[in-house]
Amino acid sequence: DAKTTQPTSMDCAEGRAANLPCNHSTISGNEYVYWYRQIHSQGPQYIIHGLKNNETNEMASLIITEDRKSSTLILPHATLRDTAVYYCIAINSGGSNYKLTFGKGTLLTVNP
């Protein structure tokens, strides 16, 4: 699985969009980009994943650059409950049996 690089921490004002970057310059063609988050004292939570097209669901949007070397997770209207550590992972798995390996992630702090 490709290595990913994320900023250690970011701040965002409540109600504003939070844009979390991730660099995955060594990603291979069949690796998906996944985003999970971990709110303090809770289990990791899946947010979104994508291969090369931009994706949107009820939680967030994922923008992947055309060369697939980086991506941005967008929380359109951040709330205090979005304060968490966000993990970007590149996973190569054609099936659902895969191991999750989290790096340090980005601590997003949403401020009132």
Place this chain on the structure above:
Amino acid sequence: NAGVTQTPKFRILKIGQSMTLQCTQDMNHNYMYWYRQDPGMGLKLIYYSVGAGITDKGEVPNGYNVSRSTTEDFPLRLELAAPSQTSVYFCASTRPGEYQPQHFGDGTRLSIL
């Protein structure tokens, strides 16, 4: 829909004691996983199972055992607790199909003194 449920939420053990961490899911997922997360660190896979009766080792299986007699339950057993096993333990599950996300429980915080 409860998702993945782990019990207990907290536990303190003495060195050499044994215990079983319980994990159950009500989503009919075939695949289940046990991870541990040490303070400030990422996840490490302990054991996983692709279905009832089938289990396999992950990265850090030493000191642990698992069983999978039903689709719903995947208990993790610590036989002789050691201080190095102080950690937060997460159970996860996922359904078959390509690139399915893993669903996690809220963890068991285990301290061994």
